[in-house]
Amino acid sequence: MTQMVQIFLLGMSLGGVYALMAAGLTIVFGVMRIVNIAHAAFMFIAAYITYFLFQSFGVDPILSILVTMPVMYLLGVVVYRLVFARIADSSRFAELTVLLTFSLALVIEGLLGAMFTNIYRSTNPRYATDAILFGNFYLPEGQFYATLISLALLGGLWLFLRTTRTGYAIRAAMQNRTAAQVVGVDVSRISTIAFGLGMAMAGASGSLSSFLFTFFPGKHWEWVAILLSLIVLGGMGSLLGSLVGAFALAVSAAYVSYFYGPTWSPITFFLALFLILMFRPRGLFGKPMEA
Amino acid sequence: MLLEVQNVHAGYGAGPSILQGLSMAVEKGQSYCIIGPNGAGKSTLLKVICGLLHPRQGQVLFKGNPIHTLRTDQILMQGISFVPQDRSLFPDMTVRENLRMGGYILKDRKEVERRIDAVYELFPLLKERGNQLAKTLSGGQQQMLAIGRSMVLRPEIIMLDEPSLGLAPKIARQIFDSIQFLKQGGMTVLLVEQNARLGLKSADWGFVLDLGKMSFDGPADSILADERIQELYLGRQKPPRGGETA
Ligand SMILES: Nc1ncnc2c1ncn2[C@@H]1O[C@H](COP(=O)(O)OP(=O)(O)OP(=O)(O)O)[C@@H](O)[C@H]1O
Numbered sequence A: 001m002t003q004m005v006q007i008f009l010l011g012m013s014l015g016g017v018y019a020l021m022a023a024g025l026t027i028v029f030g031v032m033r034i035v036n037i038a039h040a041a042f043m044f045i046a047a048y049i050t051y052f053l054f055q056s057f058g059v060d061p062i063l064s065i066l067v068t069m070p071v072m073y074l075l076g077v078v079v080y081r082l083v084f085a086r087i088a089d090s091s092r093f094a095e096l097t098v099l100l101t102f103s104l105a106l107v108i109e110g111l112l113g114a115m116f117t118n119i120y121r122s123t124n125p126r127y128a129t130d131a132i133l134f135g136n137f138y139l140p141e142g143q144f145y146a147t148l149i150s151l152a153l154l155g156g157l158w159l160f161l162r163t164t165r166t167g168y169a170i171r172a173a174m175q176n177r178t179a180a181q182v183v184g185v186d187v188s189r190i191s192t193i194a195f196g197l198g199m200a201m202a203g204a205s206g207s208l209s210s211f212l213f214t215f216f217p218g219k220h221w222e223w224v225a226i227l228l229s230l231i232v233l234g235g236m237g238s239l240l241g242s243l244v245g246a247f248a249l250a251v252s253a254a255y256v257s258y259f260y261g262p263t264w265s266p267i268t269f270f271l272a273l274f275l276i277l278m279f280r281p282r283g284l285f286g287k288p289m290e291a
Numbered sequence B: 001m002l003l004e005v006q007n008v009h010a011g012y013g014a015g016p017s018i019l020q021g022l023s024m025a026v027e028k029g030q031s032y033c034i035i036g037p038n039g040a041g042k043s044t045l046l047k048v049i050c051g052l053l054h055p056r057q058g059q060v061l062f063k064g065n066p067i068h069t070l071r072t073d074q075i076l077m078q079g080i081s082f083v084p085q086d087r088s089l090f091p092d093m094t095v096r097e098n099l100r101m102g103g104y105i106l107k108d109r110k111e112v113e114r115r116i117d118a119v120y121e122l123f124p125l126l127k128e129r130g131n132q133l134a135k136t137l138s139g140g141q142q143q144m145l146a147i148g149r150s151m152v153l154r155p156e157i158i159m160l161d162e163p164s165l166g167l168a169p170k171i172a173r174q175i176f177d178s179i180q181f182l183k184q185g186g187m188t189v190l191l192v193e194q195n196a197r198l199g200l201k202s203a204d205w206g207f208v209l210d211l212g213k214m215s216f217d218g219p220a221d222s223i224l225a226d227e228r229i230q231e232l233y234l235g236r237q238k239p240p241r242g243g244e245t246a
């Protein structure tokens, strides 16, 4: 029993980071209907920035979030303006974004490969290997911090969306784009901000991933698949859904890993994706599929 | 003239022009009903007026000033509000939050809250449901909320696209009663209505939109009485030509 609780805690302590990744993807999908296949690639840019700062200047990976979030926000704004804004009115927007984000992912992968080679990397601050004891249970210190920070950032995002004028506008655009336009929301400006925010989330989760997982440029594909399963489980476009999906799958993966070995844990996500699409395509919190 | 549409051509993306040289004029304090077959471009016309779609040619004048190059928020600021065909609410926001979004372009939050209270006086039912999510309202209540939301800006012109769509006849009449009430308050009403009889009965003036243009306009009651228009657009049951002798 103790062991089961321990596994549950381990799963939960990764769920926060998954949720942060999924939130970034969800906000971009929710406002712009862009399924950002390059989300994990953007996360990797942040992971490599963090790695670079850590190796060269000894900057703490958690602290480097202060760099990666604004940098990724700006990168997001630029990418949105250059790549997506100009096709926003196209009737083929959905198809185009899949192709565009796919090629963005390839470009990023290539650039990262050229700059950092294809060797496995990770940052190794002290807390990456230490554990914290809570009575009979333990948590890897890095996972514990990462989840706390993720939850704090998600809380900040929640407050932002609930209390600020821009936040209201973003939620409005997520819920009904036409309605948002009709009340005078500049949807193009809001889309730019939302894309930037999604990328800032990718930035923070990239920094946190740098000491939780090992990474090399091509590995972002595995992450995209995982992230897609999280947001499909939650219901595409639902922030609460992506949060619940993230924790549910993180915990499931922890159990699978315990019972069948760590190599099987990624299968949890893909199997879940498959089952959800078969039996409840709209996910836990999603609206029924519409055009 | 409060609002003038002059020789407007408009369409979507690279597609064909849906409106092809459309002109119309709207006077202050009157109510207008636009009818026409499905796909004629009625909704497209309202989108052009409120800046959701920019014309390819021609112009839209509000109080003599061109507005067809302005953004929707700028046009809203001038005093033209639009309630789209599908009502376009924010389903996961409460009634009050929806109304608050109606005042999105106003910077003064306190003023917005005051105006919401004024809307509540107009539609007490919305006040009762203030904390309910918009998606949990009935069709008629949703339409009321959509109208209430556009009232927050106290527009001079309110444009409504098929407000009776999908509503039971009794509820539709209630909605039309409240539109009538707005008109009595001095507002100019521009209405597109699939239910042409209901729409024309409540309007002063009627327009018939067909083939990208206004093919006919006149006092609403004379349009209602016009044999030819009845046959073409009001769906009057009449045996087909020559059918009687068959
Ligand atoms: N967003 C859009 N993109 C491309 N074409 C569109 C779009 N919206 C409308 N159309 C086309 O423009 C034409 C006119 O549409 P519009 O919605 O203005 O007609 P309508 O008179 O309002 O019809 P209805 O009575 O069915 O509401 C139609 O042929 C429609 O297919």
Ligand SMILES: [Mg+2]
Binding pocket: B042, B043, B044, B085, B161
């Ligand atoms: Mg229409």
